Amino acid sequence: MLDTDMTIYRASEHKDALLHALGETENLEIDLSAVGDIDTAGLQLLILLKREARASGKQLALSGHSAAVRQAIDFCNLAAAFGDPMVIPA
Amino acid sequence: MDELTSTFVTESRDMLAEMEAGLLRLEQAPDDGDNLNGIFRAAHTIKGGSGVIECHFIENFTHQVENLLDLLRNGRIPVTGELATLLLSCCDQLGALLDTLASGQAEPLAEVLSRGDELTAALRRCVPPDEATEEGGVPAERPPEVRSCGGGVVSTDGWHISVRFGENVLRGGMDPLSFLRYLGTLGEILSLETISDAIPPAEQMDPESCYLGFEIRLQTRASKAEIEHVFEFVRDDCSLRILPPRSKVQDYIQLINELPEDTMRLGEMLLRCGALTPAELDAGLAAQQPPALPAAEGEFDDAQALPAPPIGEVLVEQQVVHREVVEAAASRQAAVSEKKAIESRMVRVQADKLDQLIDLVGELVIAGASANLLAQKSGQVELVESTSVLSRLVENIRDAALQLRMVQIGETFNRFNRVVRDASRELGKDIALVVTGAETELDKSVVEKLGDPLMHLVRNAIDHGIEPAAVRLARGKSKKGRVGLNAYHDSGSIVIEVSDDGSGLSRERIRHKAIEKGLIDESMPLGDDELINLIFEAGFSTAEKVTNISGRGVGMDVVRRNIQALRGTITVSTRDGEGSTFTIRLPLTLAIIDGFLTSVDKSSYVIPLDSVVECIELGAERLDRNYLNLRGEVLPFVNLRELFEIDGEPPSRRSVVVVQYAGSKVGIVIDKLHGEFQTVIKPLGALFRHLRGIGGSTILGSGDVALILDVPALVDIASRRERSVCLTTSAVR
Numbered sequence: 001m002l003d004t005d006m007t008i009y010r011a012s013e014h015k016d017a018l019l020h021a022l023g024e025t026e027n028l029e030i031d032l033s034a035v036g037d038i039d040t041a042g043l044q045l046l047i048l049l050k051r052e053a054r055a056s057g058k059q060l061a062l063s064g065h066s067a068a069v070r071q072a073i074d075f076c077n078l079a080a081a082f083g084d085p086m087v088i089p090a
Numbered sequence: 091m092d093e094l095t096s097t098f099v100t101e102s103r104d105m106l107a108e109m110e111a112g113l114l115r116l117e118q119a120p121d122d123g124d125n126l127n128g129i130f131r132a133a134h135t136i137k138g139g140s141g142v143i144e145c146h147f148i149e150n151f152t153h154q155v156e157n158l159l160d161l162l163r164n165g166r167i168p169v170t171g172e173l174a175t176l177l178l179s180c181c182d183q184l185g186a187l188l189d190t191l192a193s194g195q196a197e198p199l200a201e202v203l204s205r206g207d208e209l210t211a212a213l214r215r216c217v218p219p220d221e222a223t224e225e226g227g228v229p230a231e232r233p234p235e236v237r238s239c240g241g242g243v244v245s246t247d248g249w250h251i252s253v254r255f256g257e258n259v260l261r262g263g264m265d266p267l268s269f270l271r272y273l274g275t276l277g278e279i280l281s282l283e284t285i286s287d288a289i290p291p292a293e294q295m296d297p298e299s300c301y302l303g304f305e306i307r308l309q310t311r312a313s314k315a316e317i318e319h320v321f322e323f324v325r326d327d328c329s330l331r332i333l334p335p336r337s338k339v340q341d342y343i344q345l346i347n348e349l350p351e352d353t354m355r356l357g358e359m360l361l362r363c364g365a366l367t368p369a370e371l372d373a374g375l376a377a378q379q380p381p382a383l384p385a386a387e388g389e390f391d392d393a394q395a396l397p398a399p400p401i402g403e404v405l406v407e408q409q410v411v412h413r414e415v416v417e418a419a420a421s422r423q424a425a426v427s428e429k430k431a432i433e434s435r436m437v438r439v440q441a442d443k444l445d446q447l448i449d450l451v452g453e454l455v456i457a458g459a460s461a462n463l464l465a466q467k468s469g470q471v472e473l474v475e476s477t478s479v480l481s482r483l484v485e486n487i488r489d490a491a492l493q494l495r496m497v498q499i500g501e502t503f504n505r506f507n508r509v510v511r512d513a514s515r516e517l518g519k520d521i522a523l524v525v526t527g528a529e530t531e532l533d534k535s536v537v538e539k540l541g542d543p544l545m546h547l548v549r550n551a552i553d554h555g556i557e558p559a560a561v562r563l564a565r566g567k568s569k570k571g572r573v574g575l576n577a578y579h580d581s582g583s584i585v586i587e588v589s590d591d592g593s594g595l596s597r598e599r600i601r602h603k604a605i606e607k608g609l610i611d612e613s614m615p616l617g618d619d620e621l622i623n624l625i626f627e628a629g630f631s632t633a634e635k636v637t638n639i640s641g642r643g644v645g646m647d648v649v650r651r652n653i654q655a656l657r658g659t660i661t662v663s664t665r666d667g668e669g670s671t672f673t674i675r676l677p678l679t680l681a682i683i684d685g686f687l688t689s690v691d692k693s694s695y696v697i698p699l700d701s702v703v704e705c706i707e708l709g710a711e712r713l714d715r716n717y718l719n720l721r722g723e724v725l726p727f728v729n730l731r732e733l734f735e736i737d738g739e740p741p742s743r744r745s746v747v748v749v750q751y752a753g754s755k756v757g758i759v760i761d762k763l764h765g766e767f768q769t770v771i772k773p774l775g776a777l778f779r780h781l782r783g784i785g786g787s788t789i790l791g792s793g794d795v796a797l798i799l800d801v802p803a804l805v806d807i808a809s810r811r812e813r814s815v816c817l818t819t820s821a822v823r
Contacts, residue, residue: 008260008261008265008298011260011297011298012297012298014297015295015297019292039260039265039267039268040255040259040260040265040266040267040300040302041260041265041297041298041300043267043284043302044286044289044297044300044301044302045297047284047286047289047302048286048289048292048295051286051289052292072267075267075270075271075282076267076282076284076304077281077282077283077284078284081284
């Protein structure tokens with residue numbers, strides 16, 4: 001569960017936390033519903049995590065994309081690369 | 091106002107006109123998707139531009155308009171008459187906002203603002219509630235043009251932008267995503283691929299560095315420089331490659347090789363972006379082995395003819411080429427030359443500069459004529475030859491220079507779509523505007539001055555001409571009224587017609603009114619034409635009630651004065667119950683004409699060549715009758731010697747120049763013909779303002795002054811005199 005903005009200001013902190021979390025478990029699910037804002041740094045971090053997970057044969061699922069995250073992923077055309085279902089609220 | 095702002099204002103006005111025309115079409119054809127897209131693009135361009143110059147009041151308002159247009163475009167709300175009216179009012183509001191910006195005020199006036207608020211509220215009401223909530227709190231942040239695309243369709247008509255951001259971009263406080271979003275405001279992002287290959291392994295990855303790159307297909311009308319401008323702030327810290335629309339396959343192949351990522355992956359990306367088809371990529375890469383890039387098109391074609399190896403093999407065999415980043419200076423240089431190429435197709439020039447050019451060309455024409463004359467006098471064959479070449483060139487320059495000022499009248503005509511629509515709604519009439527001859531060209535300065543008179547005529551036609559629907563049906567006409575605008579060229583002048591299929595002008599009412607206003611005497615015998623043309627007199631209006639569309643009784647005489655100021659004439663013809671047609675005749679150009687030089691005794695006269703039909707010799711016919719027999723046709727003529735009271739004996743052989751104007755032919759009797767002569771019209775002084783029959787003066791090569799005959803006036807004099815003779819003879823009988 002990430003509950004802050006995924007921006008450059010917190011990128012370093014997030015990287016450590018998320019990589020650590022990924023190292024702890026085989027199946028990691030990150031809930032993005034509370035991510036208020038995401039910038040390139042945040043997006044890049046998600047890409048890195050996905051790649052790391054794939055390299056080590058682990059499962060990483062992103063869920064509950066907030067509007068900002070959804071928009072950023074859509075914009076960068078990364079939905080297919082991430083492969084997580086994104087629920088669009090009605 | 092700085093340059094950027096003034097460009098924005100000019101362009102936005104064009105866009106606004108486009109948008110308005112589109113909205114009017116929308117009413118007629120609500121299902122035309124292209125049209126809707128056009129309207130949307132226009133609004134979008136205005137919004138984008140206002141964002142660039144940081145004019146927020148325009149940006150915010152346009153955003154609201156755009157939202158609604160987007161919903162329309164996606165078919166989420168239907169097109170209705172009220173909606174079109176609302177959007178048209180929004181256009182007006184945008185115009186007002188642009189005026190504010192152009193006048194340099196920081197904020198619009200209170201009334202403009204309040205109208206804007208009303209419109210915004212009205213726009214919001216049109217948005218269905220579920221759409222409105224999705225909009226969220228920060229509407230301006232939403233990139234409106236983003237569409238992801240699975241690929242497969244090739245769209246080479248978009249720009250291809252390949253950008254790799256430098257590591258320090260994020261640390262510099264800049265977010266690549268916001269640049270890309272801004273890029274989206276320039277046009278439509280067809281597809282976008284994120285390249286993340288540069289992210290190093292987790293341990294070495296610095297989360298504050300940027301490793302991302304993007305391959306973008308952008309459809310836009312912006313120039314390369316404008317696209318580059320988007321990345322201005324990160325210019326030194328990113329590698330940017332832009333391929334213009336319809337680039338050759340080799341360019342893409344070269345791009346693939348220049349980029350640091352591995353060729354195969356990039357090739358795939360380009361496929362997915364829709365920049366290339368698999369076959370193209372195959373062929374391109376095949377052609378590239380041996381590594382030297384094919385320079386000539388021919389080589390490439392040859393290579394394409396070879397059986398292309400499967401794409402995978404080629405890509406795998408291909409070694410990854412690392413090339414140095416193209417230096418910023420080089421690409422900047424390329425951008426400059428490219429921009430020039432685009433601009434050369436369309437240049438905005440200040441009108442005074444053009445006027446100055448025309449003046450100079452005028453002087454050149456006079457000087458050329460003088461040189462020609464001297465050469466002929468000298469009798470040196472070579473000199474004569476070279477001056478004749480020179481004068482032909484001068485003639486070409488003159489034509490080209492005049493052509494510069496020519497614009498099509500269509501733009502002016504199209505403005506009336508709105509006028510007709512609004513006025514007919516207001517009056518509850520159903521009226522269609524039929525425009526023909528929109529491609530007819532005429533002098534820009536004339537077009538500008540023509541707007542007001544045309545406006546009066548069109549409004550008059552709507553208000554007084556077209557009857558209410560009930561009356562029309564009773565008279566056996568179709569319910570929909572018709573107002574026509576037509577333009578065409580006719581012997582050196584341009585004719586503009588405003589016609590309607592309404593009730594026509596009632597002669598009785600005009601006569602009655604004219605007597606009432608004291609314009610004519612009850613006993614005055616007047617021909618039909620004369621009677622009808624009384625409506626151009628000052629203070630004449632036959633409308634029973636004064637509406638706010640027309641009928642203040644100032645219209646028609648103002649119209650006539652405006653037209654006369656352009657050296658034109660206006661006439662009206664009408665058929666009771668069938669409608670009336672106002673015909674405006676204007677000279678084609680205002681400055682230089684092709685003349686036909688003639689002389690009577692020692693004075694020279696120039697007749698505009700366009701109006702000359704033929705020249706005949708004046709036989710021994712009797713001259714007291716003022717008309718002669720031209721191959722069985724009665725041709726009235728004016729004798730210049732008489733008209734201008736020139737003394738001296740007429741020579742034994744004289745000529746008649748037959749001229750034509752507005753359908754009537756008239757002969758002008760002169761002593762001698764001298765032939766064609768380029769004429770720069772110099773206006774006569776105020777002293778000669780009331781002189782009839784003379785349109786201006788010009789300077790001959792010899793330095794003498796020649797008078798330019800005013801053909802319309804001469805035709806008028808001749809036919810009038812003919813008529814009066816007819817009347818008196820019939821009276822005598």
